Amino acid sequence: MRRVAGVSMIVAAAVLLLRVCPPAAVSAAGSPQEAPAEQNLAIIVNQSNPVDNLSLQELRTVFRGERSHWPNGRRITLVMMEPGFRERKTVLREIYHMNESDFSHHFMQGLFTGEVFVSPKTLASPEGVRKFVFNVPGAIGYVRAADVDDTVKVIRVEGHLPEDRDYSLRIQPGK
Amino acid sequence: MKDRISRGARSGTINPALLIDRFLHEVSRYSTALLLLMVFCVETGVVIFVIRDLRAADREVQRIYAGSVLGLRGIGELQYQAQETRRSTLYALTTNDSNLQVAYADQSRAADRRVTEGINDYLAHARMQREIDVGKRLQRDWSAYLKVRDEVLASILEGSTKEAVDFDLNGGVPSFDRVRQDLEEVKRLYDEQASQRLAIVDESSRRSAIRLLGVLCFTLLFVSVSVWAIQKSRMLSALKLAKLQMDFVASVSHELRTPLAVISAAAQNIADGVVDEKEQLAKYGGVIRSHTRQLNELVNQILSFASTKAGRAHYFLRPLQVSRLIDTVLHNTREVVKEAGFVVEALVEPGLPDIVGDLSALSQCLQNLIGNAVKYGGTHTRISLRAFQHKADDSPFEEIRISVEDHGIGIDSSDLPHIFEPFYRSPVVAAAQIHGTGLGLPLARSIAEAMGGKLSVVSKLGVGSVFTLHLPITAKGDRETATLTPDSFIRQ
Numbered sequence A: 001m002r003r004v005a006g007v008s009m010i011v012a013a014a015v016l017l018l019r020v021c022p023p024a025a026v027s028a029a030g031s032p033q034e035a036p037a038e039q040n041l042a043i044i045v046n047q048s049n050p051v052d053n054l055s056l057q058e059l060r061t062v063f064r065g066e067r068s069h070w071p072n073g074r075r076i077t078l079v080m081m082e083p084g085f086r087e088r089k090t091v092l093r094e095i096y097h098m099n100e101s102d103f104s105h106h107f108m109q110g111l112f113t114g115e116v117f118v119s120p121k122t123l124a125s126p127e128g129v130r131k132f133v134f135n136v137p138g139a140i141g142y143v144r145a146a147d148v149d150d151t152v153k154v155i156r157v158e159g160h161l162p163e164d165r166d167y168s169l170r171i172q173p174g175k
Numbered sequence B: 001m002k003d004r005i006s007r008g009a010r011s012g013t014i015n016p017a018l019l020i021d022r023f024l025h026e027v028s029r030y031s032t033a034l035l036l037l038m039v040f041c042v043e044t045g046v047v048i049f050v051i052r053d054l055r056a057a058d059r060e061v062q063r064i065y066a067g068s069v070l071g072l073r074g075i076g077e078l079q080y081q082a083q084e085t086r087r088s089t090l091y092a093l094t095t096n097d098s099n100l101q102v103a104y105a106d107q108s109r110a111a112d113r114r115v116t117e118g119i120n121d122y123l124a125h126a127r128m129q130r131e132i133d134v135g136k137r138l139q140r141d142w143s144a145y146l147k148v149r150d151e152v153l154a155s156i157l158e159g160s161t162k163e164a165v166d167f168d169l170n171g172g173v174p175s176f177d178r179v180r181q182d183l184e185e186v187k188r189l190y191d192e193q194a195s196q197r198l199a200i201v202d203e204s205s206r207r208s209a210i211r212l213l214g215v216l217c218f219t220l221l222f223v224s225v226s227v228w229a230i231q232k233s234r235m236l237s238a239l240k241l242a243k244l245q246m247d248f249v250a251s252v253s254h255e256l257r258t259p260l261a262v263i264s265a266a267a268q269n270i271a272d273g274v275v276d277e278k279e280q281l282a283k284y285g286g287v288i289r290s291h292t293r294q295l296n297e298l299v300n301q302i303l304s305f306a307s308t309k310a311g312r313a314h315y316f317l318r319p320l321q322v323s324r325l326i327d328t329v330l331h332n333t334r335e336v337v338k339e340a341g342f343v344v345e346a347l348v349e350p351g352l353p354d355i356v357g358d359l360s361a362l363s364q365c366l367q368n369l370i371g372n373a374v375k376y377g378g379t380h381t382r383i384s385l386r387a388f389q390h391k392a393d394d395s396p397f398e399e400i401r402i403s404v405e406d407h408g409i410g411i412d413s414s415d416l417p418h419i420f421e422p423f424y425r426s427p428v429v430a431a432a433q434i435h436g437t438g439l440g441l442p443l444a445r446s447i448a449e450a451m452g453g454k455l456s457v458v459s460k461l462g463v464g465s466v467f468t469l470h471l472p473i474t475a476k477g478d479r480e481t482a483t484l485t486p487d488s489f490i491r492q
Helices: A002-020 A056-063 A086-096 A100-113 A126-135 B002-010 B016-029 B031-094 B098-125 B129-158 B161-271 B278-309 B322-340 B359-375 B427-431 B440-450
Strands: A041-046 A077-081 A121-123 A139-144 A152-154 B314-320 B343-348 B355-357 B382-391 B398-406 B454-460 B464-472 B480-483
Touching (some): A077 A126, A086 A100, A126 B129, B031 B098, B129 B161, B278 B322, B322 B382, B355 B359, B355 B464
Parallel strands (some): B343 B382
Antiparallel strands (some): B314 B480
């Protein structure tokens, strides 16, 4: 009787595990698969911004505050999300190649020395980021591709949009 | 001959006095009903006028409410939302928190959307050129302000407070002032329209009040005239009746006095021995008998009239041969006819069915008609008495008609409506000193109606008259007793 109950519990646990972790997200070896396009990070600018494409290097220059104006003369305003968001972690990892501590140190030192021209604005939600970018012609920020709407413009990175296969800014799941 | 008389009577000229007389007669007859009808009609007219004016005023007020009150409310809302747009923008200056600044920007944009929608709505409903012009100017100025506002918001969010303040002072304040002036202009337009519409309502109310007053005055006048006409007609009727009664008394007195004087003189002569020869005595006796009979007939006629007036006349109805009735009438009138030198030509259609009636009453009726034919027969001394069966066009039943036709002075068309009224005597016959009581024809008609029939007349002045007694043909054996009511006279 006890053996039957034990087998039943194991089967139930297996079913629960399958429901929580769909098969598509788990490879046969248990390693993470390629994330869907909606999970990619979109770099957004104001609709009036003439820039459509940036290389990863240019993007890094802009986000590190080492460039002050867009080609149309508008002052660049950096928009970051608050620490803890996976979008922010992705940006720090993929664009800045820094952790939080390095990031803070970079801007404190850069602003002091004059090497950094732009101090980033910090917002608490993807919606806030989107609205900020919508309101400020020179703003640049980032949100998940799923959070993008037509109030802002998504720029290409290395010629790729978030829905493209070769898009490089991917949000790592579970981190 | 009859047709000729009938045509003559129908083609008589219209007499205005006769028309007024008839009108007053009808007014007198249906006075209360007419007054009520008139008052009802006039009051209905008043109510219709009042309801129409009230509805017009109500529509105007609704237009004012929809056009001006709601419009002013809309403009008030526009002013508030415009202020809210600017206020929210300036609130963003008060904080360094980007999240709060974004929230204020959001509020500002939501308010500006409401203003834009309000302006579009105003333009969509604008009809006057001034409204359209002001609306377009407002739209233009609002767009200009929004451009400045966007720059101010961008500067605030970028953290450039000084730049934002500069933008607002140099561009925002003047452009927002223009918007405010435009909104004031729109408000003024609404005020003007409201004033104009209020003036329309005032005018409408004033017009309604004047109309109402006019209609009420007219009603009052109308009712007064109606009451006056009714009272006048009643008074005239009463005066006429009094005059008729006075004439009747005078006529009866005269009718009584003449034979009485003759009888008295004859009796005096006999008593005084002035007359002693047998032939003369016989002649005097004949005179006394003749005048006594005349007196007797007069008294009987008055008593019959009095009894019918009091509702005490009783008739014994029974099947009656028309020929027997004619014979009785001829027998009873032979002396009168003979003395006057007249001849009655009786013509009875053979095989006539029996009628139902009181022999004595019907005989009295026809005697009165023959008596009138003798009295008013003039120089033409031939009287036709005809009895025949006839079916009228307007009745499914056949009837017996007994007509008495003379070729005498005839009856004026103005007198025809009155000849069956008690005591009525035509001014023409009164002037001609033709004696009578004015009761013969009313009595004849009463008898005819009591027998279920009627009495009609066709006459033309100077040509003659035809009086026709219409009697229904009833199944044999019907016997009943009819009572003549006073209404028989009243309903003439």
